[in-house]
Amino acid sequence: xxxxxxxxxxxxxxxxxxxxxxxxxxxxxxxxxxxxxxxxxxxxxxxxxxxxxxxxxxxxxxxxxxxxxxxxxxxxxxxxxxxxxxxxxxxxxxxxxxxxxxxxxxxxxxxxxxxxxxxxxxxxxxxxxxxxxxxxxxxxxxxxxxxxxxxxxxxxxxxxxxxxxxxxxxxxxxxxxxxxxxxxxxxxxxxxxxxxxxxxxxxxxxxxxxxxxxxxxxxxxxxxxxxxxxxxxxxxxxxxxxxxxxxxxxxxxxxxxxxxxxxxxxxxxxxxxxxxxxxxxxxxxxxxxxxxxxxxxxxxxxxxxxxxxxxxxxxxxxxxxxxxxxxxxxxxxxxxxxxxxxxxxxxxxx
Amino acid sequence: xxxxxxxxxxxxxxxxxxxxxxxxxxxxxxxxxxxxxxxxxxxxxxxxxxxxxxxxxxxxxxxxxxxxxxxxxxxxxxxxxxxxxxxxxxxxxxxxxxxxxxxxxxxxxxxxxxxxxxxxxxxxxxxxxxxxxxxxxxxxxxxxxxxxxxxxxxxxxxxxxxxxxxxxxxxxxxxxxxxxxxxxxxxxxxxxxxxxxxxxxxxxxxxxxxxxxxxxxxxxxxxxxxxxxxxxxxxxxxxxxxxxxxxxxxxxxxxxxxxxxxxxxxxxxxxxxxxxxxxxxxxxxxxxxxxxxxxxxxxxxxxxxxxxxxxxxxxxxxxxxxxxxxxxxxxxxxxxxxxxxxxxxxxxxx
Numbered sequence: 001x002x003x004x005x006x007x008x009x010x011x012x013x014x015x016x017x018x019x020x021x022x023x024x025x026x027x028x029x030x031x032x033x034x035x036x037x038x039x040x041x042x043x044x045x046x047x048x049x050x051x052x053x054x055x056x057x058x059x060x061x062x063x064x065x066x067x068x069x070x071x072x073x074x075x076x077x078x079x080x081x082x083x084x085x086x087x088x089x090x091x092x093x094x095x096x097x098x099x100x101x102x103x104x105x106x107x108x109x110x111x112x113x114x115x116x117x118x119x120x121x122x123x124x125x126x127x128x129x130x131x132x133x134x135x136x137x138x139x140x141x142x143x144x145x146x147x148x149x150x151x152x153x154x155x156x157x158x159x160x161x162x163x164x165x166x167x168x169x170x171x172x173x174x175x176x177x178x179x180x181x182x183x184x185x186x187x188x189x190x191x192x193x194x195x196x197x198x199x200x201x202x203x204x205x206x207x208x209x210x211x212x213x214x215x216x217x218x219x220x221x222x223x224x225x226x227x228x229x230x231x232x233x234x235x236x237x238x239x240x241x242x243x244x245x246x247x248x249x250x251x252x253x254x255x256x257x258x259x260x261x262x263x264x265x266x267x268x269x270x271x272x273x274x275x276x277x278x279x280x281x282x283x284x285x286x287x288x289x290x291x292x293x294x295x296x297x298x299x300x301x302x303x304x305x306x307x308x309x310x311x312x313x314x315x316x317x318x319x320x321x322x323x324x325x326x327x328x329x330x331x332x333x334x335x336x337x338x339x340x341x342x343x344x345x346x347x348x349x350x
Numbered sequence: 351x352x353x354x355x356x357x358x359x360x361x362x363x364x365x366x367x368x369x370x371x372x373x374x375x376x377x378x379x380x381x382x383x384x385x386x387x388x389x390x391x392x393x394x395x396x397x398x399x400x401x402x403x404x405x406x407x408x409x410x411x412x413x414x415x416x417x418x419x420x421x422x423x424x425x426x427x428x429x430x431x432x433x434x435x436x437x438x439x440x441x442x443x444x445x446x447x448x449x450x451x452x453x454x455x456x457x458x459x460x461x462x463x464x465x466x467x468x469x470x471x472x473x474x475x476x477x478x479x480x481x482x483x484x485x486x487x488x489x490x491x492x493x494x495x496x497x498x499x500x501x502x503x504x505x506x507x508x509x510x511x512x513x514x515x516x517x518x519x520x521x522x523x524x525x526x527x528x529x530x531x532x533x534x535x536x537x538x539x540x541x542x543x544x545x546x547x548x549x550x551x552x553x554x555x556x557x558x559x560x561x562x563x564x565x566x567x568x569x570x571x572x573x574x575x576x577x578x579x580x581x582x583x584x585x586x587x588x589x590x591x592x593x594x595x596x597x598x599x600x601x602x603x604x605x606x607x608x609x610x611x612x613x614x615x616x617x618x619x620x621x622x623x624x625x626x627x628x629x630x631x632x633x634x635x636x637x638x639x640x641x642x643x644x645x646x647x648x649x650x651x652x653x654x655x656x657x658x659x660x661x662x663x664x665x666x667x668x669x670x671x672x673x674x675x676x677x678x679x680x681x682x683x684x685x686x687x688x689x690x691x692x693x694x695x696x697x698x699x700x
Contacts, residue, residue, distance in 0.1 A: 040390045040438070043418055047607065059423060063432050068393055068439060070420025073409060075580045075607065079632040082413050088390070089418060102607070223573050223600045230425045250573045250621050252602045257397065257425065257452070271600050282429040 003331055005145035005338040006246075010323055014202040016140045016150045017316075020157040021194040027136050027158065031165035034116050034134050039065060040088030042166065043115075045072040045106055049148045049241060050094035050155060052253075056234035056315065057092060057159035064167035074102045077109040087114035092162065095119070096143065096151045098126025107131035120158055122151045136162070145338045147245045149323045152238060153201065156316050160193050193310045200309050200317040208324055210304045215328035218272065218301075221249050226274045226322075227289065229256040230282025231315045239276060239303065239322030246330040246337040256285040260292070272299035276322070279307065279314035353681055355495035355688040356596075360673055364552040366490045366500045367666075370507040371544040377486050377508065381515035384466050384484050389415060390438030392516065393465075395422040395456055399498045399591060400444035400505060402603075406584035406665065407442060407509040414517035424452045427459040437464035442512065445469070446493065446501045448476025457481035470508055472501045486512070495688045497595045499673045502588060503551065503666050510543050510662050543660045550659050550667040558674055560654045565678035568622065568651075571599050576624045576672075577639065579606040580632025581665045589626060589653065589672030596680040596687040606635040610642070622649035626672070629657065629664035 042061040044054035054071055061069040072091065076082040091110050095103045098121035108131050111117050119132035122140050129135050138154035218224075224243060228236030233255050240253035259273075273293055277283045293300045303321040305314055330337035392411040394404035404421055411419040422441065426432040441460050445453045448471035458481050461467045469482035472490050479485050488504035568574075574593060578586030583605050590603030609623075623643055627633045643650045653671040655664055680687035 041418060041420075043420065051608075059426060059430075062423070062426055062434055063430060066432075066434050068391060068420070068422075068434060068436060070391075070393065070418070072418075073412070075583075075605075075632050076409060076412055079580055079634070080409075080413060080630075082416075084412055084416050084418060086418060225600075230429055233425075250575070250600065250602065252600065255425075258401075280430075282425050284429070285425075 003327060003337045006147055006149060006327055009143060009145050010149045010320070010327065011205060012141065013150050013153050013205065013320060014198045016138070016154050017157050017194075017201055018198045019139055020154050020161070021197060023139075024161040024194055027161045028165040030134050030136065031118060031162050034118065035090050035166060036088050036116050038088065039067050039090065039166070041067050042069040042090045042092065043072050044069070044092045044094065045074065045103060045110075046094040047074075047100060047103065049152045049238060050096060052234050052238035052241060053094055053152055053155040053159060054092070055237060056156050056231060057163060059231050059234070060159060060163040060312065061166060064163045066167075072106060072110070074106045077106045078102045082109075084110070084113050086110045089115045090166075091115045091117045092159075093117055093119050093128065093132060094121075094155055095126075095128055096122045096138075096148055098123040098128035104128060104131050118162065120155055120162075122154070147242055147323075147326065147337060153316050153319055156234070156312075156319065157194055157197060160312050164193070193312045195313075196309060197313045197316060200306065200313050201320050203306060204317050204320045204324065208328065211321060211325040211328050214301050215325060215332045218329065219332035221272060221329075223271050224249055224251040224274060225259065225271050226251055226253045226276060227256045227259045227286075228253075228276035228278065229285050230278050230280055231311055232276045232278030232280070232282065232318060235278070235303070235315050235318040235322060236276045238319050239274065239325065242322055242326040243329060246326040247333055247335055249329070256282075256289050260285065260289055272301070275300065275302045276318050277302065277305070278311055278318070279305065279309055280311035353677060353687045356497055356499060356677055359493055359495050360499045360670070360677065361555060362491065363500050363503050363555065363670060364548045366488070366504050367507050367544075367551055368548045369489055370504050370511070371547060373489075374511040374544055377511045378515040380484050380486065381468065381512050384468065385440050385516060386438050386466050388438065389417050389440065389516070391417050392419040392440045392442065393422050393460075394419070394442045394444065395424065395453060395460075396444040397424075397450060397453065399502045399588060400446060402584050402588035402591060403444055403502055403505040403509060404442070405587060406506050406581060407513060409581050409584070410509060410513040410662065411516060414513045416517075422456060422460070424456045427456045428452045432459075434460070434463050436460045439465045440516075441465040441467045442509075443467060443469050443478065443482060444471075444505055445476075445478055446472045446488075446498055448473040448478035454478060454481050468512065470505055470512075472504070497592055497673075497676065497687060503669055506584070506662075506666050506669065507544055507547060514543070543662045546659060547663045547666060550656065550663050551670050553656060554667050554670045554674065558678065561671060561675040561678050564651055565675060565682045568679065569682035571622060571679075573621050574599055574601040574624060575609065575621050576601055576603045576626060577606045577609045577636075578603075578626035578628065579635050580628050580630055581661055582626045582628030582630070582632065582668060585628070585653070585665050585668040585672060586626045588669050589624065589675065592672055592676035593679060596676040597683055597685055599679070606632075606639050610635065610639055622651070625650060625652045626668050627652065627655070628661055628668070629655065629659055630661035
């Protein structure tokens, strides 16, 4: 037992993502049936890897719904017992297990405050089912390796569907606030941006050479900065988390803009930087950063993804690359990525 | 020139904060005059240290306004050119210089979308003035050291005032959604939570012994995890950023809940952990984490702040402690904290 579970679950992703793609029309319809109109805003609620999927959803939701989106702060409900008027809001709660206590109790609190709550889980019979208005399943099959892989990319694919459904409705509710906006991410009709996803992810999984070489070069790291912007910011955060979980390397995901701003000083102290591009309009910052880092002779690498993909598909493929790098780094360091020390599968934060 | 600027600006904080406290009634009135009713939500817009102040504001705003709050993603406007309906929203833009291009252009975009925009800056004659509906000044005097100190704590103090003004209005607009909520943070009337702030910060500044000893013990660090939750999460993020900026140590600010969830595996690889308490209801997680880390024999320290302060004041004092630690760490490492290599004062991200 040395990474077989994680490898097997990563390898299931093309099939899992094909199923999510096939269900997209029905899932979008389920979202349209409950989304509040007029829509005041969209808020994502999650922890861990699901919280990185939430970052991806937050960008897409604001672009497509044409209303502000954001991330929930669960401690406001579990610790401060805040009383908040959530009327008009759609809250999207993501939990692989559907059993994280603070996610359940925060769902209950925002729903009591008037929010419509959409749950996304890999366990449709979990407690999350009773705390939401509608539940969508990632349907990825049992996940046994501690580092989540197939459930994360399935969450992102589902969020492409969910946010597509917001766009269609938003065009009716707020004339002039859709259209051009949504096209910045995709010209395709609702759900269409999932086209090509299965092939892109299968292509990455079938070509591990680039990250095997990178993992060999970086096997001795004790820290790493992972940078991206826009939709790719989510891929940077998730890759950093996955590297942490599988290897113990102190990897930090960061926005390219923040890295250009202040904390970059830390880079000069010798931390290598992994750049994650999104194949979209936010990549201009990466070019600037790459030039700056080169002039400082920092150790820099990129997560290679084939060009020409729609941005959302590109980012999901980049996350698969990041999983692959984490797996290979763990193997190169003789760590078992299936069950990193002291990590348990179900989040118990309350 | 070896830290004199940073030390002098840190030392000015009691006077700066006393001025912010004295202006609180007028500033609150200026906020009440523009806040949209009904209020759809509150969003904070910032980068760098100001973004950490924004996290603090985000928690207080949701508690006090009784409506959801969040953080803006500037790249949606500067890179994706999103068209979003911001009607009903209050956007609070924080920029020390008032000259960061992406903050200005995002203010213009959300205002064009219907948001009321409140600016908070230390340079009231900056371009930010023309991009907002109302401008409040931190009035902290010129800040010449690269690591921002007095402007950050002044921002937090101003945010206590701003969010108090939201509460008073919210009680009228959404009956039953205020009261108990706000009391979780403070029993005091609007602005009253700033009482005791000057003395608390002066007390921290006058007693550097605890962090001098910690800096001596930790002078050789190359990485650090800084953890807090609730309002203190902002202090954890800001302390991590300040340590990075002044020393080059790869410090990562993290929510206690996230540290309990997954990335904690990295801790076992030897990274020391700095715990930041808030003197409030979210500290229960810190107790759990402290016990866990002790059982793993991790290197753990706390940012000492006197007990008995209102939570918001406690957190501002903790940020001052974090500045003091950053300063002392830089001195112990023979780095000049006034002008860390390759950092410039005005953010140029676009």
